[in-house]
Amino acid sequence: MSRNLAADLREPDDFISDPLQDAWTPELVLERMVEAFEILPHISGTVGPGRFTTTWPAVFRDLSMLVGELFSDPGKDPEPPPIRPRPPTADEVARAEEALCWPALYLADMPKAADALNVWAACKASGRSIRKTMEDRCRRATARAQMTELKQKAKRRRIAAGVAAWANAEIAKAAGDQARVDQVKAEAHDRLRDELEKADLIVVRLITPEEAMPGIVMSKDSLDWQRYRAAEQIVARLARHHSGSGASPSSLSTQILSIS
Structure with a gap:
């Protein structure tokens, strides 16, 4: 994504309670990211309630574009991500918005890890093969290089x-x-x-x-390493914010600012 997504965000000062969450772990971050990408089509305006489209921040529009890239093939109509059986609740939307901001907010200095986390979560949420997705990306990068x-x-x-x-x-x-x-x-x-x-x-x-499309050509093994590294870094930065703000880990969230 060409935009500096961190410019759309600011450090959290409002919090959303999650009574089920007692501590942050890399596994919990990964789980939350998958859940967020399951909900993303509903709140990005592609499907689901129209009320979520009017003040849609740029960070989520860019993530929607990433999903569109992952599920499209040249010369074919885009393959839509699977639709959840029911619209998300307000709490689920709030949790999704929180998690979708983590890579841009906490991984601005780790773009490859952030991309790996987003791609992995999007594939997991949709059931798309991660290996095939990375192979498709490599083919596109090779074609661009040629x-x-x-x-x-x-x-x-x-x-x-x-x-x-x-x-x-x-x-x-x-x-x-x-x-x-x-x-x-x-x-x-x-x-x-x-x-x-x-x-x-x-x-x-x-x-x-790699030169033709910097940062997106990875093997499946490299993606797995990068996405777990990203999750560990998010945990560390969430904990750092917690220790500096006095907020409990279960209440930490990001506040999203839309830009015109």
């Missing part, structure tokens, strides 16, 4: 064609003056090098999938 290379080669050809057209015109003007022809050829060589250097195309550089 397209970037093709664009580089096409630009090199355009530059070379422009220099060749200039050189041919000058040679035609030389009217058999071999000295002038040799001069034009030397100038053409220099022009081509200068133009390619200016365009950073002296060499067509191999673009890796």
Whole structure:
């Protein structure tokens, strides 16, 4: 997601009680994230009660876009995430809003871990294969890398064609003056090098999938490590906020600010 989601949030100063929660653990964070992504379609405006769409914060719109990316294939209609059998309650919506803000609020300095947590939770909530999702992402990144290379080669050809057209015109003007022809050829060589250097195309550089789509190419094992690392970090930062604010762990929540 290109937006700096942390800019849409501020540190919590209002709290939502959760009587069932006594302490934060990585497993509880992961469970809450899955629950939140199950509820997200209802509160993002794609399905469910319309009352949740009027003041929808950018952080949730971006998460909805992530879900849309995960459930779409080029050339096919998007595959909608499964719908919960009943609309969420107000308490469930509040819990979902709280959890969906955690990656943006507490993992702003760990973007890969935040992405892994969001992708894992979205897949778990929908029943979509995590391995297939990561393979699909890798294929998209590989295709983008290949397209970037093709664009580089096409630009090199355009530059070379422009220099060749200039050189041919000058040679035609030389009217058999071999000295002038040799001069034009030397100038053409220099022009081509200068133009390619200016365009950073002296060499067509191999673009890796990781470079083409930074941060999203991961193996299933890497995603599992990153998402658990993210959950541990959220626990640590929730505990840090608790120790500094005097609020109980069971009452900690984030307050979301919508931006126009």
